[in-house]
Amino acid sequence: MSSIADLIESHRESLVQRFLEEAGRLESARGLKGPEVINTFPEYLTVLAALSRQGPLEELARTKRRLEDMHVGGRLRLGYNQDEVTGEYVLMGRLIAGLWEALPTEQQPSPEDSQALFARLDAAMDYAVAVFTGYSMEDRQREKRTLRRLDALAPKALGRDESLASHLEPLVRLIHEALEADGAELFLVGTPGTLRLAAATGRCEAQSRRDVVVSLEGDGFLARVARSEEPLFLAGTAEATADMREGLCGGGLSTLMGLRLWPHGDLMGVLYVGVARARPFSPQAKRYMETLVEYLSGILDRAFLFGQLQEAHARLGESEALYRLATHAISDAIWDWDLSPGGVLRHEGVGTLFGYPRQEVESHLRWWVERIHPEDREAVEYSLQAAVQGEAERWESEYRFRHHDGHYVHVIDHGVIARDAAGRPVRMVGAMQDVTARKQVEETRALLLQSERQRTARLRGLASASVDITGRETLDAVLRAITERARVLIGAHWARTTLMSVGGWGKSLDAVSRSGTSAAPASASGIFLEVTRRNQTLRLSRAELEAHPRWKDQGAHGWLAAPLIGRDGSNIGVIQLADKQAGDFSEEDEAILVQLARLASVAVENVKLYTALRESEDRLRLALAAARLGTWDYDPVTGVLRWDERCKALFGLSPDAVVTWDAFVSGIHPEDRVRTQAVVRKALSGEDGGSYDIEYRTVGLEDGAERWVSAHGQAFFDEQGRAVRFIGTVLDVTERKRLDARLLRREEELQRRAEMEEKLIGIVSHDLRSPLNAIGFSTTLLLRRQDLDDAAKRNVERIRDATGRAERMIRDLLDFTQARMGGGIPIHRKPADLNALVRTVVEEVRLANPGRRIDVETSGSGAGDWDVDRLAQVLTNLLNNALRYGEQDTPVQVETRTEDGVVELRVHNEGEPIRPEVLPILFEPMRRGMGNGQPRSPGLGLGLYIVDRIVHMHGGRISVRSSAEEGTTFVVRLPRSAGQAGA
Template identity: 30%
Template sequence: MADEAGPDRPSGLRLGAFLRSSGERIVQEWSSRVRALPIARALPELALRDHIPDILDGLARTLEGEGSAVHLRAPDLHALARLEVGFDLQEVVTEYGVLRRCVLDIWSRESGELTPVRDVLAFDQAIDAAIGAAVATYTATRERTLRALDAVSNAALNSEGLHNFLQSFLVGLRETSPIVDSASMYVVEEEELVVRAAVGPAQEESLGARIRLGECLAGRAALAAAPLESVDTREDPRITSAGINKERLRSAYAVPLLIESRVAAVIVVGSEKVRALSDEDRLLVRTLAARAAAILALERSRDETHKALAMLSSFTESSPLGLAFVDTELRYVLVNTALAELHGRRRGEFPGKPIRAFVDPAQLEEVERVLRRVLETGEPVVGREFTMELPPGSGRMLHRLVRYFPVRGADGAIWGVGVVGEDITERRSAEEALRRSRAALSESEQRLRLVVDSLPDLINIVGADERYRLTNKAYEAWFGVPPESLAGKRIVEVIGEENYRTAKPLFERVMRGETVRHEHPFVFRGGRRGFVEVTFVPQVTAAGRVIGFVSLVSDITERKRREAEDLRRLEFEQQLIGIVSHDLRNPLSAITLAATVLLRREDLDERATKTAARILASAERASRLIRDLLDFTSARLGRGIPISPREVELHSFVAGVLEEVRLVYPDREFPSQQAGDGRGAFDTDRIAQVITNITSNAVQYSPPGTPITVKTEGRAEELAVSVHNEGPAIPDEIRPHLFAPMHRGVLPGDSRARSVGLGLYIVKSIVEAHGGRIEVRSTNEEGTTFTVLLPRQARKRGG
């Protein structure tokens, strides 16, 4: 290396000129070398090199004796840009070391000679001064930035709730940057920006103000998702929102807070001091905005995590399934109450404990084997069932269905095993009960099939398509075909066209949902004609749709024949009785009139008088018999016995009837009793006929000399007449037919026929015509009592 410069000019002057003339080459080579540093790769090209030309110019001026350390100082923006990507002091110094080597290497290559010692020393002194200035700038900027970031961090740590954090953040921002006089925080809520925090003169009044996206400075910054600046705010038409005091501020700067590339809020800072914020101040605001966005994202993530954990906890606790998480050491990490209860333990006993502390020893080996298999293979194991006695010795067997599946982290590594346990004891019990029910049902079906097949009637189930689904064995007897061959066949194919035409309208009715009962002619096997009774019941789904019907068909040919014979016999009997009764009334009336006239004559001797009296008594008995026959005919023909009710007092009316009965039976006593209000409406002639008939029976079927007690009673809604006689009870074999026509009671040893057996039948018919009823009580100890119960007001019937 030479000791001196050339004679023409000092070496410092030559090196300074070289720095000016070769500045671009120096910047390019320096940029290339610095890019080799990993930390520098994160810097944008402009932020990396835009200050180097000024540094080279400052070095040249210093070497030429025209500059000072002020010209070697990099701007604060240089330091902030490097702080943003994580530069430390060593890396800042390294940048200048690279610059030193670039300058000397290029100088040596282009001058073709060794650099003089004095030049090197002068250049080193200038570079050292530049390094010192850069370190001072970096340190000052770093301290300022750290103070601002500390303020943000403290705001996050010491604030409760989003509003308090935002307010504290703006206070810290204002204190850190002296040129900032006011600041507002606009939070994105749906499609609007809402002022949620504000500091500065009169800014509190803007809290709660709303603007639309794209409106004013904040709205436009949010819509563009990029910072926007307002220079000379008073004249800027974009400044229209309540969040900025347009009259006082000279400049404003809006920076969006981005969370996952989406705008969450916008910070707007304003200054009354400067017309435009410096690059360093704008970068500081952006740095703090980025930190605030990161804190907001963290808070939002924390809130979402808390909500997710709360939802997970609520889900696991409300789940009827037992849920657990087992780590790779086979220890419980998480257990819900349902799974703890499956083990008969409390939930808090599980976390951190090995599974062997809770699993039944008889099943422990199997459970551990399954868990390790899931951990090793990463494949789930489903449907493993365990049966245990719980509590031990109780004899109560419980069934558990357990599923195991791997739980993986974000990197795919297996963290542990998820366990889902389900108590299926009730299911197993239900399945066993269902199995027993099916067996019982099968047995019942077999018994039902035996019963159905033993019936002579046709029983079948028919679908909506009129095809047989089920038939019984009677089809073989009726049509000569085995029932198992009928499934799927149409009805017309089995019963024939003639029978089908008769039944078709009935099929249509039942398919409309109507239950059908009908009797109609039927052509049987071999051409025999007869009658059938059919019952069709629709099969209806839960939705109300008819899908078929159940059919019961009975052969009623014999019943129809008997009914026809009975009807012919009944008609003949009724005609005979009607003719006899009607044709006998005229001669009997003549006999009664003649006997009555004879008895009124005073010239008859005693013998003739007795003969006339017997004739009159016999004629009256014959008249009563004819009246009974006529009443019987009327009742049997379905017309009922006609009545004409009128208002009567029961007690006095019955007393009058008893006087007439006493005349007929002078040798018997008829004591009477009355109770209650006897007023009512009934047919006096018919009720007199009832009382006379019952009292006459009481006389005939009671021991001679015993009293016949008659009691009348007025009750709340009805009138009662009871006739009691002593003597043996009515025989059991007679009681079922007591009120049937043509039946009469005969006392032991008494073969005389006192009547044709119509009396009590007509009594019952008269009482029922009044809407009443008749009751009989008969024992050997108490005797026999007939009680007639009539409504107080009977209605007229017939005529």
């Protein structure tokens, strides 16, 4: 028989080479040199061989731990994660075990030797996990998915007439598949002091040993597991003694892991899983099995309790059914339906409620069905059959039922279904209640509510029309707006507004609006003249139009007209409406039109005043400019150009110099000459109404000085559209331009400095991570030392906490730099459940804040494409803010809700509100939203800025409300997918 020490020493070089090849494929090993990948593996092989040969000597144990410290510490510095480090120890065990797997049994190491090897590797992995702080997010998600699947299978083991054993196998199979094992067996406590086989899966299933019984008093593997509080392992089962293998299936399983079921402190059973190849189970698998077995214990405990209750339930079933039927069947008309084949339907009080003589009430179901309103019949029959044939206990429906005199009444019908022990329906008792009066009241209320909503909508429309009409700048625009608004708001097919010629304002103006393809009514000059003469509203119904001797041929179904009255009380126009879409025009329609007419009158008067004022302001503006600035006057017909002295000085000419158009062109800086001439041509051609506005440089024709000028002008045209005059001003803006240039250079310099600072922040923050990782690792090692006194431990813990804060600051600085310089914080979407993420994050924050209460309420589906890590960062930041600034004795409330493809997340806390002056800058970097007297946050003031950027990169938005009465609420709205951004 070979020893593990002999195998390691004889294959040392090949083990190192294979470890280099396989460990070098890890993501974190890319780019590393061979010695960096191998690390302490050769020395570790030497220690494992020495331990196999000499046993657990203290000196060898210390050497082993020192090498493990060096290995894990080196991997931390290189950026390895926990799974990669523990995976290397699994790889070591697999490579070493592979040395003897193909050997004959008599040449393989003893079970005690292999068991000791795997135990040492298990201890190394436990140490690595302790350094890396346990489960990853993927492990937790996988565990939750498995627990949900166990929940889905749990009802099959509860509340059934079949035996419990038929439902155990799916549960055990799910656990053995989740642990990636090759087989599993579940033993439950049988007669006192024994375990009996209850379920087997995988390689154990084929052996069909349902009568296996194992004593709890023995020294076998199963008995030891039943007595142990921790999972136990058995390596090399084929070489183990017969006593150790008692009750085990064999099945080619090489390594086993077992754990007892122990709800409420009483042994319920034992579960073990096994793998075919010799390898140690990872610490993650150990913890994973502990969770699954604990969950399975709860399921079985409930199943056994349910079995105890079934007998009592059967005894009480009949009396409970009678009680339920009696309490639910109290109403106006009671019926009793025998659901057995050929059963009858008996009625009590139907004749009184619906007027049927007793002899006309039949005991057949069709008699009741035939009297249901034809429009309701199919739906009522379908819902009744669905309730009876399904598993429902109650049925309820609202429908119309024919009275004996022929009219229909509204009824609410509900019944209770009694079932036998097999769940088959046997009887149904119910009651019918006449709710016609209530329905009539509801319909009347609905009509009133609809009328009030229409009135409210009209008032809103009137307010909107006021804003629209008074904002128009021309008479034509005012008329078009008032005509369209009046027709739509009152609901007419045709509308017309006429503005008469008043006070020399030219010919009358008209605007018409029609709905769809409706035809215009005949000329209504008589109605128009009548309204202008009386200066009052005129409303005519269809009947009044047809009866009127002059207006009966209008071809309209009703007419409504209102005058436009000026400030002096005179008539300035008329608004007319014809053919209301529903009935005649009402008094309310008339009141609305009067209001619109008043708005239109004011708007017309305002446009007239505004036009006159604008012309006056134009003349005044030119006069003021001419008084302060250089002026010029050009005649495009004759080519004569006149400049005042100020204008000549800006072109470097003496006051008596003669100017021409060529002199003007020559005085423009060569780089600005083409651009300036193009703007002049556009003004003289009539573009932009002939306005001229430009800044350019001049070069003095006599003094050679360079100046900046701002030129403004206006071209005037004759009836044929030809430019006949071009006048304007020039202003010296040289100093302003120089100041602008200095400011621009200063701004560019500040921008470059800011970018350099942000780059420096990013570089420094990134490079600080390595020393901080080393500090964190060192503090973890120091805290494990037994020779530290309390004061030293407190100092080390302060170092560890300060390192944690520094790491969070660095993470915020890196996110800040990425957001400001990298185009935003990158996100990686994948399908996930936001509701589940919220519950997970809240639970983590609860654990970190054991003295505080956090309430969670989720509604709707949280499914969508999210970056779960970034959204967890958002929620964690908001929760920490709420806990920090909220009242200590009040709960923090977290809520999710959904609407139209958007998921909304709310975080609320009571306490002192955010100051009003802080709210507008709350999400800016380096800002804080503390209340008066509250302590400053230990962070950099980047948290809410990063939260805002993450939400923005998801296409969502974040807002906040804060007051002393309502507390503080942050609201995050997120579209479910990237295509819905902008929610």
